[in-house]
Amino acid sequence: MGMVLVRIDDRLIHGQVVENWMKFLKINHVVVVNDFVASDRTQKALFSMAVPEHTKVSILTIAQAKEAILNGQFEGDRAMLLLGCPGDVLNLIDGGVKIREVNVGGIHYSSEKRQILKAISVSKEDIQAFQKLDRLGVRLEARMVPDDEKIDIMEIIKRETG
């Protein structure tokens, strides 16, 4: 099965992910791909506690994730990849990982960002990364929870950036 869902969500593991996406897609392995979290013991413990019992959880740096995926380590699982920003997805793809479709769940607002959807705010770097992903043919759908309507995030970005 391998990677069932690749999701950009800077809250990483949280309620929507655990109670909704994981059940909806029958995920048995949650893979957090984030350089900061993977190199911080406290953050790692926090996120590994946040998944239901009997669910595998891996917390990897981008480099580690690249290697794990290319070595086929998630092949036997129904894995869900969680990343904090589109730039991290781009890094994985640049490293040779094949990703066709990305779900964008949430990127929180801060003063240097621009809110384009209820749960999605993007920085200049985020927009550039999304545009690159788009050029690479990656489908980018904004959707917080499975029942929500899929929104083409590139259309929103095009409109917002005119």
Add this chain to the structure above:
Amino acid sequence: MTGLIVITHGDFGRQLVKAAQVILGEQRDVWALSLHEKDGLETLSERIGKILKEGNKQSEGKIILVDMFGGTPANASLKFVNDQEVEIISGVNLPMLITALNYRRSLPLRELARLVREKGEQSILDVKKKFLDKVSKAEK
């Protein structure tokens, strides 16, 4: 699908349903009843009765989730204690409501009620202790 009625003092239940919908998306066959200062036991019972009657068209049984055993929402629900199609659980919290919403299509009424109660009991944790145990285990 089992219908859910959340009954609480003030608007706690209404907001709890909203909170669950942030996580699960919009839901149908969920009712929230608020008990305000002007409301009495009888009027609350009547409102519950009305939902039980009207909602029964689509729902297969209902779980009433109340905030506190001994409070008016729980006492008003007791009127329906002999109804085979109704379960009543107290101490409602977000994990309980989410569990009820997630499993109400797949479990029969009695089993769903049991799962919801168990989930509620398991959901109260000393977070600090749990976290520190986890970190110290990871260090060993």
